[in-house]
Structure formats: C-alpha cells, structure tokens
Amino acid sequence: MNIKIYRLLSGEIVMADELDEQGDIYNRRVLVRRPVCLVLDGDGVTMVLWLPYETSGAVAIFRRHIVAEAAAARDLANEYCEKCGGIMTAGADALAALDAGHLDTRS
Numbered sequence: 001m002n003i004k005i006y007r008l009l010s011g012e013i014v015m016a017d018e019l020d021e022q023g024d025i026y027n028r029r030v031l032v033r034r035p036v037c038l039v040l041d042g043d044g045v046t047m048v049l050w051l052p053y054e055t056s057g058a059v060a061i062f063r064r065h066i067v068a069e070a071a072a073a074r075d076l077a078n079e080y081c082e083k084c085g086g087i088m089t090a091g092a093d094a095l096a097a098l099d100a101g102h103l104d105t106r107s
Contacts, residue, residue: 001017003071003081006030006068016034028064035054
C-alpha cells in the first residue's frame with residue numbers, strides 16, 4: 001500500500017491508497033482507492049468517507065487540483081489501514097453477544 005495525503009484546491013485533505021498515475025501532461029491524474037477526507041477537530045483527526053457511494057474501486061484525482069501531497073505518517077497510515085483496509089476487529093461486548101446468540105449479523 002502507498003498511503004498518501006493530498007491537499008486539494010478546495011481545501012479538503014484527502015488520504016488514500018495511491019494506485020497509479022495516468023494521462024498525458026495536460027490531463028495527468030492520480031488513481032486512488034478508498035479515499036477518506038481528514039477532518040481536523042479539537043481531539044485530533046476524524047476520517048470521513050470522501051466519496052461514500054463510489055463503486056468502481058478506483059477514483060481519479062486530477063493533478064491540477066492537488067496543491068500538495070505527502071506520504072502519510074506511520075501512525076495515521078496504520079489507523080487508515082485498520083479502518084479502510086478491510087480488517088475489522090470486534091469489541092468484547094460484540095463477541096459476547098454473538099456467543100450468546102443476541103447479535104443480529106444480518107445487515
């Protein structure tokens with residue numbers, strides 16, 4: 001995974017797994033997957049889905065809309081991977097409810 005943070009012209013801070021770059025010199029774009037918007041709040045950073053209804057698996061961000069980019073800090077990248085990488089962990093309460101047959105897993 002190549003986790004990067006992008007500051008866009010709109011002011012949004014987007015974190016995503018960079019897949020590739022495509023296009024010619026005039027229409028260069030970065031292909032990313034699982035983009036989240038980083039929202040700075042008083043307690044730290046909150047990750048919010050940037051395009052929650054995207055289904056293609058990859059999103060193109062045009063280079064001309066990127067003001068800055070950087071590799072994500074290790075701790076932030078690890079949190080991103082935990083939340084967006086498909087690895088889910090259940091808390092003790094959820095596991096106890098599942099064992100007791102009280103947790104509805106149909107969603």
